[in-house]
Amino acid sequence: MVTPLQLDPTTVANGVNNVWVLTITFLIFFMQPGFALLESGQVRAKNVGNVLMKNMSDWFLGTLVYFVVGAGVVGVVGGLTSGGGIAGAFAHISDPNAWIGWLFGAVFAMTAATIVSGAVAERMNFDAYVLFTIVMTAIIYPVVVGFTWGGGLLSAGGFIGSALGAGYLDFAGATVVHMCGGIAGLVAAKLVGARKGRYDANGNSQPIPGHSMLLAVLGTFILAFGWYGFNVGTQATVLAVGDDGSLTFMGAALGRVALVTTLGMSAGGAMAMLTSARYQGKPDPLWTANGLLAGLVAVTGAVPHVTWWGGALLGGLGGFLVLPAFRFTVDTLKVDDVCGVFAVHGVAGAVGTALIPIFAVGGFAVNQFALQVVGVAVIALWTVVASAIVLYVIDAAVGLRVTEEEETEGLDEGEHGVSVYPEFVPNERRESTVATDGGELRTDGGERRTDDGAALDDPVGGDTGVNSDE
Amino acid sequence: MSDSADTGIKMVMAYIRPDKLGDVKQALAEAGAPSLTVTNVSGRGSQPAKKGQWRGEEYTVDLHQKVKIECVVADIPAADVVDAIQEGANTGEPGDGKIFTLPVESAHQIRTGTTGPDAV
Numbered sequence: 087m088v089t090p091l092q093l094d095p096t097t098v099a100n101g102v103n104n105v106w107v108l109t110i111t112f113l114i115f116f117m118q119p120g121f122a123l124l125e126s127g128q129v130r131a132k133n134v135g136n137v138l139m140k141n142m143s144d145w146f147l148g149t150l151v152y153f154v155v156g157a158g159v160v161g162v163v164g165g166l167t168s169g170g171g172i173a174g175a176f177a178h179i180s181d182p183n184a185w186i187g188w189l190f191g192a193v194f195a196m197t198a199a200t201i202v203s204g205a206v207a208e209r210m211n212f213d214a215y216v217l218f219t220i221v222m223t224a225i226i227y228p229v230v231v232g233f234t235w236g237g238g239l240l241s242a243g244g245f246i247g248s249a250l251g252a253g254y255l256d257f258a259g260a261t262v263v264h265m266c267g268g269i270a271g272l273v274a275a276k277l278v279g280a281r282k283g284r285y286d287a288n289g290n291s292q293p294i295p296g297h298s299m300l301l302a303v304l305g306t307f308i309l310a311f312g313w314y315g316f317n318v319g320t321q322a323t324v325l326a327v328g329d330d331g332s333l334t335f336m337g338a339a340l341g342r343v344a345l346v347t348t349l350g351m352s353a354g355g356a357m358a359m360l361t362s363a364r365y366q367g368k369p370d371p372l373w374t375a376n377g378l379l380a381g382l383v384a385v386t387g388a389v390p391h392v393t394w395w396g397g398a399l400l401g402g403l404g405g406f407l408v409l410p411a412f413r414f415t416v417d418t419l420k421v422d423d424v425c426g427v428f429a430v431h432g433v434a435g436a437v438g439t440a441l442i443p444i445f446a447v448g449g450f451a452v453n454q455f456a457l458q459v460v461g462v463a464v465i466a467l468w469t470v471v472a473s474a475i476v477l478y479v480i481d482a483a484v485g486l487r488v489t490e491e492e493e494t495e496g497l498d499e500g501e502h503g504v505s506v507y508p509e510f511v512p513n514e515r516r517e518s519t520v521a522t523d524g525g526e527l528r529t530d531g532g533e534r535r536t537d538d539g540a541a542l543d544d545p546v547g548g549d550t551g552v553n554s555d556e
Numbered sequence: 557m558s559d560s561a562d563t564g565i566k567m568v569m570a571y572i573r574p575d576k577l578g579d580v581k582q583a584l585a586e587a588g589a590p591s592l593t594v595t596n597v598s599g600r601g602s603q604p605a606k607k608g609q610w611r612g613e614e615y616t617v618d619l620h621q622k623v624k625i626e627c628v629v630a631d632i633p634a635a636d637v638v639d640a641i642q643e644g645a646n647t648g649e650p651g652d653g654k655i656f657t658l659p660v661e662s663a664h665q666i667r668t669g670t671t672g673p674d675a676v
Contacts, residue, residue: 293613366609373611413612426611 095333099325107190110319114193117312118145118200123305125204128296128372128425132496133208134506140203143216148196148223153179155224156195157188163232167239190322191231194263197316198227201267204425205275208294209282209493212501213484218476222270226472230266230465240461252454254461255442257343258320260387260435261462266469268432272415272423273473278486280422282493291416299371306375310351313382317347317389343389347382350389350401354381354434357405365409376412377405380430384438388445396445403441404434436462565660565676566634570625571599571653572645577623583644584627589637593626603651622653628660630673 122141126134161175178184199222206215233239234254239246242253256262286292296302321343326334358377362370384404385397392400411429415421423429440462443455480486487493492500499505572580577594584590598619605618627637634657641655665675 291613293608293610293615295608295610295615362612365612368609370609409612416611 095327095331099323099327099333102325103323104186106324107186107319107322110315111186111190111193113312113315113319114197115312117193117197117309117316120305120307120309120312121197121200121204123301124309124375125207125305125425127298127301127303127305128204129207130294130496131297131507132498134297134498135502135504136212136497137203137207138506139212139502140207140215140219141200144200144203144219145196147216147220148199149192151220151223152192152195152228153188156228157191159225159228160191160231160236163229164236164238164241167233168237168241168244170237170243190319194259194316195223195227195231198259198263198267198270199223201264201427201431202271202274205268205271205423205427206278207424208497209487210274210278211485211488212497214480214486217480217484218274218473221476226270226469226476227263227266229468229472230262233464233468234262234461240457240464246460246464247457250453250457250460252451252457254457255391255454256387256439256461257390258317258386260383260385260439261465262387264383264386264431265435265439265462266465268427268430268435269466269469270473272419272421272428272432273470274477275423275428276419276421277474277477277481280420281424282490284422285420289420303371303375306379309379310382313351313386314344314347317382317386318344321390339390342394345394346385346389346392346397349394349398350385350404351378351381353398353402354378354384354405354408357381357402358408361406361409373409376408376426376430380404380408380434383431383434386435387439388442391442391447392445393447400438400441400445404438407433407437436466563630563660563662564673565628565630565663566637567658567660568625568627568629568634568637568641568655569658570627570641570645570655571597571601571622572625572641573647573652574621574623576645576647576652577625580625580641580644583640584637587632587636587640589627589629589632589640591627595624595626597622597624601651601654620651628663628676630663630676 118141122138125137125141129137157178158176161177162172164170165172165175178188199219202218202222203215233244234241234256238244240254241247247253281294283292284294318340321336321340323336324340326336328334355374355378358380359369359374361377362368362373366373381401381404384400385392388397388400408426408429411433412423412426415423415426415428421428440455440458442458443450446454477486488497488500570580574596581590581592584592599622600618600620603620605616606620608615608617625641627641629637638655638657646652662671663673663675664671668675
């Protein structure tokens with residue numbers, strides 16, 4: 087007997103699962119303000135507007151590019167590196183039923199893109215950055231997704247995956263998203279060069295403290311909040327439909343990813359706090375915040391695959407490595423990675439993902455471990471080579487760096503003509519016959535000078551009446 | 557023109573620890589000179605430099621945050637104001653600050669146009 091009110095279980099499951107995916111997609115989008123705050127806090131006040139512009143452009147240019155180009159490149163690369171077809175690669179553009187899934191993918195793409203801005207802050211030409219972020223979301227990141235989630239090279243059906251008899255494990259993108267962004271950032275920071283004054287004449291690093299620890303830590307918490315969408319949301323199936331039409335709630339799967347995400351970030355924060363206290367003598371808020379994020383990165387690929395204690399160990403390892411990895415980047419590689427994105431996203435992502443088989447719920451498998459190591463290496467190599475080529479081309483086209491004068495003055499003024507923290511702003515408009523902008527009025531009573539600083543023959547000191555010499 | 561000291565108006569300018577501002581305000585009020593202007597400033601004197609840390613790199617902080625107090629008096633002896641600030645701001649440690657007394661050439665109240673000691 088069929089009753090009119092009976093519900094189709096597939097429809098119910100699809101409805102619940104898609105609403106869940108949209109919800110966590112919006113959570114992942116909320117990582118963008120987290121990155122904006124985190125990076126803003128770590129730069130000087132004169133460059134905050136530029137950091138904000140980069141973070142906004144990552145999002146609004148990235149989404150446009152990823153819809154028209156990037157998501158299609160995923161399908162092309164996935165097909166070409168697995169022997170599959172590429173006919174349907176761009177089908178999402180005209181298929182409304184594919185658009186929730188596209189948006190779900192897009193928020194991951196924009197996370198990878200926005201990581202780069204933290205590495206190149208305070209000296210990169212804005213035009214060059216915009217060009218790089220377009221290529222990042224059109225090609226560099228989509229190729230990595232094609233290799234992995236797109237069913238290509240490293241997946242079970244891809245050329246390398248099938249050769250090793252396993253599929254590459256990176257659940258929510260510890261390497262696909264974070265390591266890709268972190269390494270692209272490292273390459274960009276290397277090629278753009280260090281900030282003026284970052285290294286002294288002997289090549290020793292000199293600190294350039296950021297302007298607000300508060301913004302950096304607040305941004306970290308917002309990122310961690312969005313990260314629940316990133317990790318837990320990638321468990322996109324909340325209700326599963328059985329062959330007999332029965333519905334199963336995936337509570338254990340959701341619970342594992344939620345728990346391991348939490349334990350990973352906590353262990354990461356704790357280890358970074360201890361490491362910083364050991365290294366600097368006192369527990370440091372910025373290191374601790376970085377360690378919390380590194381803990382999250384380290385378990386992002388592992389959350390459904392590892393035991394809870396394995397997740398805590400991976401997160402702790404990510405947090406522990408932040409400080410030594412950052413010092414290695416700055417002191418040995420001599421790369422001025424402003425926000426430590428290579429340490430936080432690159433190193434933690436690589437280590438956490440490579441070690442998944444060690445802590446696997448299903449036990450250790452040699453071929454899986456081999457594939458994890460190979461997969462990390464392939465993604466890293468692709469990212470380094472592709473980023474370097476793109477940056478060399480951009481350098482030749484528009485130049486990677488702002489001028490030394492502009493760097494000194496600040497990119498807010500030089501690139502955007504704004505001041506993020508203005509002082510003494512006039513509160514009313516008035517018609518004035520007196521020049522107060524330095525035109526002819528000299529409040530210091532000094533001599534008029536030419537642009538190159540040489541005194542002119544006719545001193546005007548005294549005209550302003552402030553010269554009190556007898 | 558008369559010598560500026562003839563106005564009898566003095567400015568007491570002091571640089572104190574920010575956390576002693578409440579005590580100094582209290583002491584000034586008790587001394588009968590509650591009016592003051594305060595400014596956040598940075599400076600250095602006898603207080604030893606501190607070390608700051610940024611990402612594992614040490615830097616020297618040799619300008620300490622202080623509060624600058626300006627207190628202009630005519631009827632109250634400047635010495636009383638100095639004593640009040642001294643009493644309120646003293647901890648006995650290097651970095652307590654300094655107090656300077658300056659003659660004021662003229663005073664002018666913006667609202668009423670009053671000039672001289674009455675304007676103070």
